[in-house]
Amino acid sequence: MSRDGHVVCNVAILGAGPAGSSCAVALKQAGIASVVLVDGGPPAGAAIGETIPPDARLLLDRLGLWQAFLDEGHEPCLGSASAWGNAVLGHNDFLLNPQGSGWHLDRARFDDFLRRHAVEAGASRIEARFVDAEDRGDGWRLRLTGERTLDARFVVDAGGRASAFARAVGARRMALDRLSFVYGFFDAADARSRSRLTLLEAVAEGWWYAAALPGEMLAVAFAGDAESVRADGLGQEGRWLEAALATRHLASRLAGCLFLPGSLAPRVAASFLLDRVQGPRWLAVGDAAACFDPLAAQGIYKALEDGLNGAASIAAALRAGGDLAGDYAETARARFDEYLVNRNHFYGLERRWPDSAFWRRRQGRTDLSAAA
Numbered sequence: 001m002s003r004d005g006h007v008v009c010n011v012a013i014l015g016a017g018p019a020g021s022s023c024a025v026a027l028k029q030a031g032i033a034s035v036v037l038v039d040g041g042p043p044a045g046a047a048i049g050e051t052i053p054p055d056a057r058l059l060l061d062r063l064g065l066w067q068a069f070l071d072e073g074h075e076p077c078l079g080s081a082s083a084w085g086n087a088v089l090g091h092n093d094f095l096l097n098p099q100g101s102g103w104h105l106d107r108a109r110f111d112d113f114l115r116r117h118a119v120e121a122g123a124s125r126i127e128a129r130f131v132d133a134e135d136r137g138d139g140w141r142l143r144l145t146g147e148r149t150l151d152a153r154f155v156v157d158a159g160g161r162a163s164a165f166a167r168a169v170g171a172r173r174m175a176l177d178r179l180s181f182v183y184g185f186f187d188a189a190d191a192r193s194r195s196r197l198t199l200l201e202a203v204a205e206g207w208w209y210a211a212a213l214p215g216e217m218l219a220v221a222f223a224g225d226a227e228s229v230r231a232d233g234l235g236q237e238g239r240w241l242e243a244a245l246a247t248r249h250l251a252s253r254l255a256g257c258l259f260l261p262g263s264l265a266p267r268v269a270a271s272f273l274l275d276r277v278q279g280p281r282w283l284a285v286g287d288a289a290a291c292f293d294p295l296a297a298q299g300i301y302k303a304l305e306d307g308l309n310g311a312a313s314i315a316a317a318l319r320a321g322g323d324l325a326g327d328y329a330e331t332a333r334a335r336f337d338e339y340l341v342n343r344n345h346f347y348g349l350e351r352r353w354p355d356s357a358f359w360r361r362r363q364g365r366t367d368l369s370a371a372a
Contacts, residue, residue, distance in 0.1 A: 001104045002055070005116065006149045006150070007036060007124075007126065007148070007149070007150045008034075008150075008151045008152075009034040009035065009036045009124070009149070009150065009152050009153075010032055010033060010034045010035065010152065010153050010154065010318060011027055011034070011035045011036070011152060011153065011155075011156065011314055011318075012036050012038060012142060012150050012152035012154070012155050012156070013035065013037050013038060013078050013123075013156040014040075014042070014130045014155065014156065014157055014158055014159045014164070014165050015038070015039075015157070015158030015159035015286075015288065015349050016037050016038070016039035016111075016112070016115050016125070016158075017111055017114075017158060017160065017286065017303065018111060018286065018300055018303040018304055018307070019158040019285040019286025019288070019306050019310075020037060020118075020156065020158030020285070020305070020307070021111070021114035021115045021117070021307070021313045022059075022063055022118075022303065022306075022307030022308060022311075023156055023285055023306075023307035023308075023310050024037045024064050024118035024121065024307075025064075025114070025118050025121050025307075025309075026062075026063060026307060026308050026312070027311045027314065028121035028122045028123055029063075029064065029121065030311060030312070030315035031315075032232050032311075032314070032315055032318060033094040034371075035122070035123040035124070036123065036124045036125075036126060036150065037115070037118055037119070037123045037124065037125045038078050038126050038128055038129075038130065038142075038144065038150070039115065039126065039128075040127075040128065040130070040159065041127070041129075042108070048248065050087065050104055050105050050211045050213055050219050051077050051104055051105065051297060052077075052102055052103050052105060052300050053102045053297065053301060054098075054099035054101060054102050055099055056102070056103070056300070056301050057099045057100065057302065058099065059301065059304040060084050062308055063304070063308070065114075068113070068117065070108065072110070072113055072348075073214075073360040074103045074105050074106060074109075074110070074214060075104040075196065075212065075213070076101040076103060076104070076196065076228070077101055077102035077103055077104045077196060077197070077198060077211075077212075078093055078101055078196050078197060078206060079091065079093030079102075079197050079198075080092050080197055080198040081195070081198070081199050081249075082199070082200040082201070082202075082352055083200070083201045083202060083249050084200055084201075084202050084207075084346070085202075085349040085350050085351070085352075086351060086352070089249050089250065089261070100255060100296065104196070104212050104214065105213075105214075105300075106213065106214045106215070107278070109192045110300075114350070117354070118320075120242075123259030123328060126144070126148070127149075128144035128145045128146050128148055128280060129144060129145045130142060130143075130159065130165055131143040131144055131145060132168060133155070133168055133169060135169070136151070137151055137161045139151060139153040139154070139281060140152050140153075140154075140155050140281065141290070142155065142165075146287065148273045153281060153318070154281050154282065154283075154314050154317070154318070154324075155282040155290075156282070156283060156284075156285055156310055156314070157282065157283070157284040157285070157288040158284075158285050158286055158288055158307075159288050160286070160287045160288060160361060161268065161272075161287045161288070161291050163274060163288045163289075164286070164288075165282065165284075165288075166274055166276070166277075166279075166282070166284045166288060167184065170279070171274045171276045171279070172274065172276075173272045173273075173275075174272055174273050175192050175270055175271070175272045176270065176271035176272060177225070177270050177271055177293075177361065177362070178226045178227065178270055179223060179224070179268075179269040179270050179271065179294075179370065180223070180224060180225065180228060180229045180266055180267070180269060180270075181221045181222070181223050181267040181268075181269040182221060182222045182224075182234050182235055182240060182249070182264065182265070182266050182267075183219060183220070183221045183263075183265050183266075183267060184219075184220050184221070184237075184241075184244075184260070184263050184264045184265075185194070185213075185218070185219055185220070185263040186215065186217065186219075186220060186257040186258060186259050186260060187216065187218075187257065187260060188212065188217060188218040188256075188257045189215050189216040189258075190256045190257070190258070191216075191253075191254075191256045191257045192252075192256040193253050193256075195253065196329060198211045198212075198297075199211075199249065199250060201226075201247055201248065201249045201252055202350050202352070203247060204352075204353040204356050204358075204359075205224050205228060205232065205356065206222060206223045206224030206225070206228075206358050207223050208220065208221070208222055208223075208244065208250045208366060209221045209222075209223065209294065210250055210253055210254075211235060216255075218254075220244060220245070220250070220254070220259055221294075222234055222243065222244070223269065223295070225357070225358055226268075226270075228358065235264070235266050236264075237259075237261065237264050240264060241259060250348060256362060258280060259367040269293065270291065271290075271292055271339075272290065273289070273290040273332075273333070273336045274288075274290065276291070276329070277328070277329050277333075278313075278324055278326075278328055278329045280323060281317075281323060281324070283313065283314070283324060283328055283329075285303070285306035285307055285309075285310045286302065286303035286307070287299070287303070289306060289332055290302075290335075290336050292343075293343055295343070296339060296343065297340065298339070299324065302335075306332070309328055309331060310328060313325065313327065313328040343359070343362075344363075345348075346363075347359070347362035347363055348363050
């Protein structure tokens with residue numbers, strides 16, 4: 001219920017991206033009354049995460065949204081091509097995957113789709129941002145922008161890598177690296193290549209990524225350590241374009257494409273895990289709980305899975321009239337450990353540049369360090 005800018009609810013979800021919206025949908029499916037989605041608005045710049053794998057169908061099915069997703073008309077992704085470990089371009093297609101193709105997303109439209117279905121499922125939506133929290137023993141009092149307050153029995157931090165609520169209540173980030181992504185966008189209407197495959201190409205200083213987008217667009221990104229990106233000027237359009245066109249395979253993909261001036265933007269892409277992804281009557285989902293290297297291509301999938309798992313944990317606690325069990329945190333840690341194994345394996349395949357600081361830092365390192 002609400003009065004004079006004060007809201008009381010069972011569950012407050014801070015963030016309305018894929019993790020928060022999917023959590024809201026799943027909570028309403030579980031019959032939980034009074035779920036509030038606190039929507040702080042889209043992040044600055046274009047949303048990142050343009051491709052989801054075929055197995056995302058299973059999660060959208062669990063949310064009851066698979067057919068509705070198909071009706072949105074996103075472009076199919078038929079697989080990937082990579083020059084990794086050697087200069088030859090290898091291919092991995094989804095032809096034999098039982099779930100079919102992956103999907104190239106219009107991210108803004110996909111995020112809006114999930115928010116819309118959360119509200120249609122019965123969640124309330126408030127346009128505000130989290131400011132601070134007070135532990136009231138049997139729940140939380142949240143202060144939001146716009147002089148609003150919100151009392152909730154449980155809080156879900158779905159606010160992205162800032163992890164604002166979780167860190168405000170004492171969680172700390174355990175960081176793995178300092179990876180940075182520099183994104184740019186191209187008009188691909190006259191592209192000579194009509195490939196619908198995502199592309200990865202390793203270079204001495206890091207690696208390049210390209211993915212087709214709906215509307216004859218192409219997203220391109222360079223991944224490198226933050227300090228070298230700054231030192232090499234790769235946050236500047238001229239230098240970034242020069243480096244992109246110096247590649248072997250990506251340059252061919254860009255033939256006929258028109259770079260969109262002003263679209264270049266840096267993004268922090270470092271891997272981390274919170275030392276606590278849940279506490280008394282709260283948990284963190286999606287990038288608020290952990291971030292994976294974009295190489296893993298699991299960001300949106302992980303967000304949807306966390307939303308479902310977090311909702312199940314909270315629904316069980318509400319039905320039992322107690323606090324959260326430890327299964328959500330155990331699952332999150334086990335998944336991060338599995339991610340580390342896969343990450344180290346794939347970075348270990350690239351041995352062409354033994355003197356490169358970027359590649360040396362990523363071969364054999366598995367430790368997490370506490371970071372502010």
